[in-house]
Amino acid sequence: MTIPFIEPFRIKVVEPIKMTDRAERVEILDKVKNNLFKVPAEDVFIDLLTDSGTNAMSDRQWSAMMVGDESYAGAKSFYKFEQAVKDILGFPYVLPTHQGRAAEGMLFSKLVKAGQFVPNNRHFDTTHANVMALGAHPMDFSVDAAEDSAIDPPFKGNMDLEKLEVFINEVGAENIPLGMLTITNNSAAGQPVSMDNIRKTAAMYHRYGILFIIDACRFAENAWFIKTRDEAYAGKSIREIVLEMFSYADGCTMSAKKDAIVNIGGFIGLRDEKLKLRISEKLIIHEGFITYGGLSGRDLEAVAQGLYEGVDEDYLRYRESHTRYLGKVLQDAGMHVYQPTGGHAVYVDAGKTLPHIPKDQFPGAALANMMYVEGGVRTVEIGSLMFGHKDPASGEMVLAKNELLRFAIPRRVYTRSHLDYVGEVAKDLMAHADTIRGLRITWEPELLRHFLADLEWV
Ligand code: F0G
Numbered sequence: 001m002t003i004p005f006i007e008p009f010r011i012k013v014v015e016p017i018k019m020t021d022r023a024e025r026v027e028i029l030d031k032v033k034n035n036l037f038k039v040p041a042e043d044v045f046i047d048l049l050t051d052s053g054t055n056a057m058s059d060r061q062w063s064a065m066m067v068g069d070e071s072y073a074g075a076k077s078f079y080k081f082e083q084a085v086k087d088i089l090g091f092p093y094v095l096p097t098h099q100g101r102a103a104e105g106m107l108f109s110k111l112v113k114a115g116q117f118v119p120n121n122r123h124f125d126t127t128h129a130n131v132m133a134l135g136a137h138p139m140d141f142s143v144d145a146a147e148d149s150a151i152d153p154p155f156k157g158n159m160d161l162e163k164l165e166v167f168i169n170e171v172g173a174e175n176i177p178l179g180m181l182t183i184t185n186n187s188a189a190g191q192p193v194s195m196d197n198i199r200k201t202a203a204m205y206h207r208y209g210i211l212f213i214i215d216a217c218r219f220a221e222n223a224w225f226i227k228t229r230d231e232a233y234a235g236k237s238i239r240e241i242v243l244e245m246f247s248y249a250d251g252c253t254m255s256a257k258k259d260a261i262v263n264i265g266g267f268i269g270l271r272d273e274k275l276k277l278r279i280s281e282k283l284i285i286h287e288g289f290i291t292y293g294g295l296s297g298r299d300l301e302a303v304a305q306g307l308y309e310g311v312d313e314d315y316l317r318y319r320e321s322h323t324r325y326l327g328k329v330l331q332d333a334g335m336h337v338y339q340p341t342g343g344h345a346v347y348v349d350a351g352k353t354l355p356h357i358p359k360d361q362f363p364g365a366a367l368a369n370m371m372y373v374e375g376g377v378r379t380v381e382i383g384s385l386m387f388g389h390k391d392p393a394s395g396e397m398v399l400a401k402n403e404l405l406r407f408a409i410p411r412r413v414y415t416r417s418h419l420d421y422v423g424e425v426a427k428d429l430m431a432h433a434d435t436i437r438g439l440r441i442t443w444e445p446e447l448l449r450h451f452l453a454d455l456e457w458v
Contacts, residue, residue: 004328005321008314009412012059019045025373033454034369034439036378045376046418047410051344052217053099053257053264054410057302061262064305068298073289077297077304081267084304088239088311089216089246089254091269093276096303097287098294099266100217100255101126106282107213107253107268110275111177112136119167120180120215121159121201122146122187125386127180127215127253129447139167146188147401149349152339154229155194157185157222159201173208182215183222183245187382189404190218190342192225195233195244202248216252216269219245220259221343224316238311251275258344260306261411265299319343323409325416329423330407334430344408350383351403354436359384360397361438361458364405365450367429370436371405375425382406385439386450 020028020043032038041047047054069075078096085094097103104127112118114135123131123138131138141163146156159181168176181201183193193201198214205212223241226233233241246252250272256265270276280290287294295303309315320343327341330348338347350357350364357363364381371377380386383403391398407422429436443454 004325004416005318007322007412007415008318009058017045018042020376022373025376029369029372033442034365034457035450035453035455036368036372036380037451039372039378043376044372044378046414046422047378048345048407048422049378049380051258051408051410052255053262054413055257055261055263056410056412057262057306058309058412060309061302061305064301065298068296068301070297072292074291075297075300077300078291080304081300084307085267085269088242088307089219089252089269090243091246091252091271093270093273095268095270095276095279095283095290096293096295096300097266097268097283099257099264100215100253101130101266102287102294103253103255103266103268104130104215106279106286107178107251108134108136109282110278111211113177116175116177117167117171118178118180119164119176121157121182121185121193123180124182124186124215125448125450127182128387132447140187141167142185142188146185146191149189149336149338149347149352149402149404154225154340155192155197156340157183157188157191157193158197159193161197161200161204164201165204168204168208168210173210176208176210178211178213179205180213180215181249182217184218184225184343186218186344187387189338189347189402190221190345190406192222192229192343194230195226195241196230198245199248211250212248214246214249214252216246216254217258218344219254220310220316221319223311224313224320225343228320238313238316242311256303256306259310260303261310262299262302262306265295265303267293267303319411322416322419326407326409326419326422329419330426333423333426334433335426338402338404346407346409347382348405348407349402350381350405353405353430354433356434357436357438359399359403360388361440362403362455363438364403365439365455366436367405369439370429371425374429375421377422377425379405379407381450385441385453
């Protein structure tokens with residue numbers, strides 16, 4: 001058979017989407033000051049802004065929701081949720097939260113103090129902001145290969161262990177309350193981290209007495225890449241690989257909105273009961289009692305079921321091929337696609353695709369806005385608009401390492417013809433790519449500026 005992939009599901013419920021015309025979209029974008037986060041979803045035809053919480057749930061998840069136990073304390077649904085986390089990730093202690101950033105916020109606020117440092121292969125925006133909000137410094141140590149969009153080694157998401165060790169010695173382990181590793185590495189084009197690198201990162205943190213926390217959002221996709229790219233794991237099941245990955249960590253923060261295939265939810269997984277108790281106090285103040293953490297019983301049910309579905313091998317095979325197919329379609333349209341394609345998204349190197357736009361005029365955001373104008377496709381910039389910030393010491397502007405445009409793929413939502421449509425829009429746009437202008441900021445908030453900033457065309 002030569003078909004690129006097949007969906008291992010059929011469609012039972014549909015949601016109509018509406019096509020707008022170009023003139024309408026120009027007007028809409030102008031009205032929201034050129035920030036796609038402010039465009040009403042109804043005015044988007046294909047929404048690839050994020051894979052987070054935008055998933056289609058299965059019939060089993062929907063039916064599990066019907067038996068959700070809404071008790072305040074000790075709901076049956078909590079124990080099912082806790083069991084699923086134990087089965088799949090192997091953490092004995094679990095605290096539910098309403099989403100990933102709440103898990104980060106709860107954990108960090110108990111451990112991280114102003115002036116301290118939190119290393120990671122690369123922080124995602126909310127993780128970065130949660131560290132900064134405590135007056136601490138998020139530090140990124142991805143391998144250099146992550147910055148080169150053209151080469152395709154198998155594990156570009158890895159931590160650079162040499163750089164990490166130099167840094168630990170420089171600032172002193174006593175100033176590093178916890179160390180992280182994000183799998184897959186969302187800010188580095190969704191690239192996976194190898195098992196060897198997870199093991200060695202853990203060993204290094206532990207050698208220096210640093211608590212090791214995995215940012216687990218896309219752990220199942222990471223496991224799939226380990227299985228298919230590391231011969232030593234080809235014969236292991238995804239479940240075995242996942243358990244091994246987490247066996248090296250002291251805990252995790254998880255956004256269930258990704259690989260647990262739900263619309264809302266998250267958790268903290270831990271091995272230390274004392275730490276769980278310390279965080280519990282904070283959780284009760286901000287999220288809710290420790291057996292629901294800001295979720296309803298039916299949400300806990302959906303996460304529990306979704307965790308098992310997210311590690312299904314037929315599903316993961318389809319997921320990776322689906323994403324790779326979009327990568328090919330965009331490459332054929334003439335965009336510089338970051339190699340290799342990640343698990344949850346295709347990242348286009350906007351710096352290379354629009355070489356005439358300087359970094360400080362946000363080529364990624366310009367390309368995103370024009371994909372919207374051209375065809376109603378919404379994507380997100382992962383570059384200097386998202387990560388550019390003033391260095392607190394020097395006051396100088398620090399720009400992102402790569403100017404990327406992310407086409408994130410909601411799980412089980414779009415079919416191949418939707419992806420072909422995105423490719424056609426990209427092709428039409430690339431025919432006049434040299435006429436695309438850069439953007440400048442006219443207003444920005446202090447933290448997480450990309451969400452709310454106003455922009456104008458240069
Ligand atoms: N960590 C990573 C690696 C993420 O990608 C995200 C969210 C979070 C933490 C926070 O989780 O949204 O549930 O609070 N990423 C989304 C994205 C928003 O579009 O990539 P959350």
